[in-house]
Amino acid sequence: MAERSSAEALLELWKRQMEEGTKAWTQSLGQAQTADPSHVWRPFLDQGIAAWASLMAQAPANPDLMAQWKQFLDQWIAAWGEALERAMGTEAFAQALGRYLEQWLSVQAPVQRGAAQAAEATLTALGMPSRSEVMGISRRISDLDDRLEGIADQLQALALRLERVISAGDAPRRAPSGRTPQKKKRR
């Protein structure tokens, strides 16, 4: 029993640390200040190591500790996930993300343009079709495919209509019993 209670005590201690640590990080992120990891984690880490050493000295290690450790890590990750989600769910974060993306794209745009122009010039010099030409051909093939499909659909609809007309024309000629009526004899 002593083993179990010591393991549970350890788990409780880590949970408490996790909650306090997460709170400290959330506050740091919320205040949009540069977080100092050592400042936030050092007290909890020292406290945890001391407690762990003391508990290990009191009781022999318990195999259940592994499962509890895994459980603790899961909860720790989940708590971090929640804290980050809260921080990322603010307009301040969305604005910062948008600004970062805008800056990155404004750098990317001339790079992309330059690369495309260089590739185009190289292919032209080698007498090979450029990317835009290949894309143009691909689009034309796609358009052609659309048209062919349209024609095939129309032909199918026409064939269906023709079939109906033929079967409608055949119907009066058939006897009610389904036999073909006899032709009238010419006088």
Add this chain to the structure above:
Amino acid sequence: MPERSASADDRESRTDAAARWREEAVRNLQRMANFATVAADAATPVAGATAREEVYRKRQARLYRYASSRTRRIPLLFVPNLGLSRPYIFDLMPGASFIEYLTKEGYDFYLLDWGVYGPEDRDLTMGECVTKILPKVVHKVLETSGAERLSVLGYCMGATLAASYLGWEPGAPVAHFINMAGPIDFDRSGLFGLWLDRRFFNVDQVVDTFGELPAEMVKAGMKLLKPTMELSSRLNLWWNLWNKDYIDGFKALNQWANEYVPMPGEFFREWVKAYYQENRLVRGQLRYDGRVVRLNAIRCPVLVIGAKEDYIVPPECARALIDAVGSDDKEFLELRGGHISLIAGRSAPVHCWPRVEGWLAARSPNARRRRDDTDGGVR
């Protein structure tokens, strides 16, 4: 009952502890052995193993029909998302495949694989998908199955596309519609909704720069949405490393989770502007080819499935379809898990797939044909 002595209890407790230590030691040895295998074995599991045939193609899109006993009269069309990820997650591996599950239940299963779009497809729009590709695909399903109506199951963005189609074409021969984690009310679309807000996100700049939404940006967005996901999955892998079945599943899912695909530029522009930023679908302001998309024109039985921990499409975002449609028979299910675990993973075959199948089966009471009547097609 005779009282047990303290020494007997103590002995039993020690035996238990010894057994648990032994078990843990064996698992650790297996972990080490399997770690070497995982690290050295680059072979990826075979995905998409269920037999199928291609029945239609349009641009990069392919319509596949899967082999099954086809004991259900009404065929089922599955519409997944366009771009972002590949659809082999729905047929991940034998024994862990949504498609395999439904085909074994006798459904005539069709998958619309939108394909991987390249630079030549930058002009593909959502309007084209809703008004041209989906109607054609529906027609092909009916033509090849010989059925008069079909069921439509949309997953993620595929459900939004399918809902848009059904609202645009109320006369579509659709018997049932299932929205599985598909966003409908974008005012409730969680973090993505906030990040893509027009005040912060300039979609024109992205599309004008790249001509598409590059796969790298898709990946960055998804990873940012849940930064602890990678750590969590690695920890779970380590914990379950002794279990061969878990490793196979992990490898298959991990391969899929790291294979992102781009989204055509104009499609992405429309997706962000009309759906995320202006929320036109649920407001009845979406218009294709001069016709308004009216969700309240959907009258067929509707099932909406949301996942409690879905951070891509929060359950309330998908649930909005229930209030929007004009159907009398409608149901919302909120299941445990996340966006992906609805459709793949260990809990999906237990919690989600049977609910989907049960809902469909309950609405097709006379659907089963005689076993001797199966000739490969439903007539």
